[in-house]
Amino acid sequence: MKHFTTIKDQDRKLDIMDHVNQDHHKELLIIAQTYGKNNAIHDAVIVDIYEEGILLHTQDPSSASKQDLFIQFELKGDLEEQILYLAYNSFAKQKIEFSNNAKQFFEVIAKSQVSPNMTRLTIKSQTPLPEYYAGYAYGFILKLLEKAPVVQTNTSNQSGTLKNLFDRGFLWVMKHLSTQKRQKLMKNMNKDVRLYTLRQAFASGSDEQGLYFGYVDVFTHGTSPGSQWVQQLNTGSLISSRTETDDKHDHLHEGQAVLIADETAFPALAGILDFWKNPIPPIIILLCADEVDFAYFDDYVFPEKANIKKITGIVNEQGQKTIELLRLLTQLDQVWGALENNAAKQIRHYFRNERKLAGKNNHIKGYWRLDKKH
Structure with a gap:
């Protein structure tokens, strides 16, 4: 493989790799099938990202081993934007609804x-x-909707044609906008x-x-x-x-798992614990800016012998307080977490760089940003 430019911010690169590999397998598979020109590809994983593009390991039934597939970026801008564009372009080419729409x-x-x-x-x-x-x-x-929607079957291909025209137009706009305007467009689409x-x-x-x-x-x-x-x-x-x-947390089924959640992620944490089957009791860290919000779990039945820790404090100190607590724990094999974005980044980097936890075992997500309304 020819020489490509290494990305300087390795933590940023690894954050993106882990996020895409963990949460966007469907999109990654469509990218590999489209750019690899092989719809038989049934597995794809990002193994590296360079300034010029992404390197995938792919596999199809005709091959006993994984194959390298390098896909060159088509935009100039943020890494996430470039991968998003590859995904959108791939879905449009295959006339598939993007992102489980x-x-x-x-x-x-x-x-x-x-x-x-x-x-x-x-x-x-x-x-x-x-x-x-x-x-x-x-x-x-x-x-709020004023009345129940009426679902109609469209027997013509008019809607498909319009959708295809929209996709092509959107791709052209995405490709030619500046990074700043592109980010504003995506933000407005999801506001x-x-x-x-x-x-x-x-x-x-x-x-x-x-x-x-x-x-x-x-x-x-x-x-x-x-x-x-x-x-x-x-x-x-x-x-x-x-x-x-859906959330990816199969890694929690074995080993010593720690789960970390702030108030916004309490429902997701409770849902995961409802189906708990790991014989090793989990370590659970609950974060709150106001301790009254711990009341959400007052009547909840945690897994037997679960080790529950609580941290109360202002949001911008929660990441460091959590790391201080984690440093007191010896055996940690798996982690799942969901909390404020900057705190999540701190904890994710702690597990990667200090605990040497591989990306497949290190699932920490930013559910919201302190500097934005959510």
């Missing part, structure tokens, strides 16, 4: 407070909810969408054949867009989601 509709059938700052929405879905809801999330559109975890899915009454009901717990605080949206919702309100995503 499946719109869902829900009716709010109840709203209640489960702790001082956590509002529970009881929802009814038009389609069955996943049975394995651990960490599953929907990208809800922060709007009214927030990911909220499906806390639980269940059947009710005549719907015993499928899980059409669920809880969505939303951490509400101040005048954030999500808080204002929840405040408007009442029994009978109709809402929708634009995307949905």
Whole structure:
């Protein structure tokens, strides 16, 4: 392979590699199939990123070993933008909906407070909810619908043609905008969408054949867009989601696992623990800016002998406080965490650089940013 330029910020590069490999396997596979011109490819992993492009290891049924596939970037800009463009371009070429873009509709059938700052929405879905809801999330559109949508079957290819034209136009715009304007465009496209975890899915009454009901717990605080949206919702309100995503945490099934979550991630943490099957009790670190929010777990039954630690303090100190606590723990094989973005980055880098934890065992996500409304 020819010489390519090494990226100077190795932590930044590894953050992106881990994120894409852990959370965007579908997108990575489509990129490999499209740019590798081989739809038989069934596995793809980023093994390195250079200034000029990404290096994948791919595999297909005809090959006993993994093959190198280098894909050159087509934009000039941020690494994440360049990989996103490769994904969008690949999906457009194969005429596949990008990023699990499946719109869902829900009716709010109840709203209640489960702790001082956590509002529970009881929802009814038009389609069955996943049975394995651990960490599953929907990208809800922060709007209310006036009436139930009418689903119509389009027998013509007009909508497909329009979609194809839109994709081609969007790709052209993405490619020719400056990095700053491109980031602004993407931000505007997603400004009214927030990911909220499906806390639980269940059947009710005549719907015993499928899980059409669920809880969505939303951490509400101040005048954030999500808080204002929840405040408007009442029994009978109709809402929708634009995307949905599952959480990757199979690595927690063995070894000594530590799970770290702030208030915004309490529902995801609870969902993961609902399905806990690791015989080794987990270490659980709960973070709060205000200790009243620990009340979310007052009636929760944690796995037997779970070691529960609590940290209370201002958000911009939580990362360092968590690391200080982690340094007191000897055996740590696996980690899952979800919290404020900068704190998540600190902890992720601690596990990578001090604990030497491989990316496949080091799943720490930034759920929100302190400097932005969320």
